[in-house]
Amino acid sequence: MTVFSEIERTDPSPAEHTDSHFEFLDRVAGPYWDQVRGLIEEWFSRLCPDAQADVRGRLRSHDDRQYNGAFFELYLHECLLRMGYAVTCHPKIEGTDRRPDFLAEKDGATVYVEARSASSSNVAVGAAARINALYESLDKIDSPNFFLWIDVERNGDAPLGARPLRSKLTNWLRDLDPNAYQDHGNRRDDFPSLSYEAKGWRIRFHALPKSAEARGKAGVRPLGIFGGGHAFPVHDEEGIKNALSDKGSAYGPLRAPYIVAVATSSLSTDDHDVKNALYGTEAIQLGTGPGGETDVGAVVRCPDGYWFKGDHWGHRHVSAVLVVKQLHPAFVGTKQHTIWEHPDPEWSVPSLPMWRQSTVDAHGVMHFADPARTPGEWFGLADPWPIGEPFHDRRRP
Secondary structure, three states, rough: OOOOOOOOEEEEEOOOOOOOHHHHHHOOOHHHHHHHHHHHHHHHHOOOOOHHHHHHHHOOOOOHHHHHHHHHHHHHHHHHHHHOEEEOOOOOOOEEEEOOOEEEOOEEEEEEEEEEEEOOOOOHHHHHHHHHEEEEEEHHOOOOOEEEEEEEEOOOOOOHHHHHHHHHHHHHHHHOOHHOOOOOOOOOOOOOEEEEEEOOOOEEEEEEOOOOOOOOOOOOOOOOEEOOOOOOOOOHHHHHHHHHHHOOOOOOOOOOOOOEEEEEEEOOOOHHHHHHHHHHHHHEEEEEEEOEEEEEEEEOOOOOOEOOOOOOOOOOOOOEEEEOOOOOHHHOOOOOOEEEEOOOOOOOOOOOOEEEEEEEOOOEEEEEEEOOHHHHHHHOOOOOOOOOOOOOOOOOO
């Protein structure tokens, strides 16, 4: 059983806006992507036989959340194998029909591992799908002289009929002279703009002139820059808490260490959100001085963390939480992830040297320890890996 189609691949172009992760990987040609597919097939071949059909089906899904969840399970299974554990998929637990994802055993040590995703809501996924469909349609516009900077300022609740918009944009771009804006500057507002509103959508376009050498070339997609539109803060602690919400006693007393592994698409590179989720939201302690003035005290944590409850540690069944950010098969050799150990677990986790380790000492001080080997070394990958360039057909600006 293999994951990818046994076909001759001839299309080296980047992903279309509406491509699912699997559709892209199954289609794209080139040595770089052959290596990525080879890694997935290799990891899949080592997966427990009774779990392969389910994981394969989800890897091949058009729903990227299903694909991401399945690859996350492949990653965890491979990590446990690389650390020398024997792994059982979906082990039976006495007293319940529910099963965790993995049971790992090594030198008399036992640990259960559950995979969860801090995934986007159905509402957010639907909104993103409508925008991607719009981008895909607009990329068909013939624009020999301009790239388009597009800002979706308001996303409608239903798909936008793109044909009238394409016609409007084509006529607008045709009447613009690229030479008139060549030396206007580099800011978005230095270039001509067009606003469009329909069916609850509001979109603003800016036309950026192509260089003289690039004008008139066929096959160059017109969409050049995708603006943010709405700006909003990303708080990953909510997604992590939601992923952990029912895992304190999901399987009853396991009498062994239990790790919940959470995959998140967070772009943050620090640990702030994870600390807030596990140890409580940061706050500044305020007091009143002798003259009635406000004294700013120390930074403290509120008792709203998954583990920290103010006067005691909660969810002691969960021995550790592994947080995996931005997991992608092409970057498994370079991305380091952190396992956060419970300060007072019912069962301590065994040695898991592949991941960066976070612990809290008796004085409440947090410590981090990096692994002795890189992820690429653990997986037996070259540096760099994959070798080569992902795309030689650079049709995008």
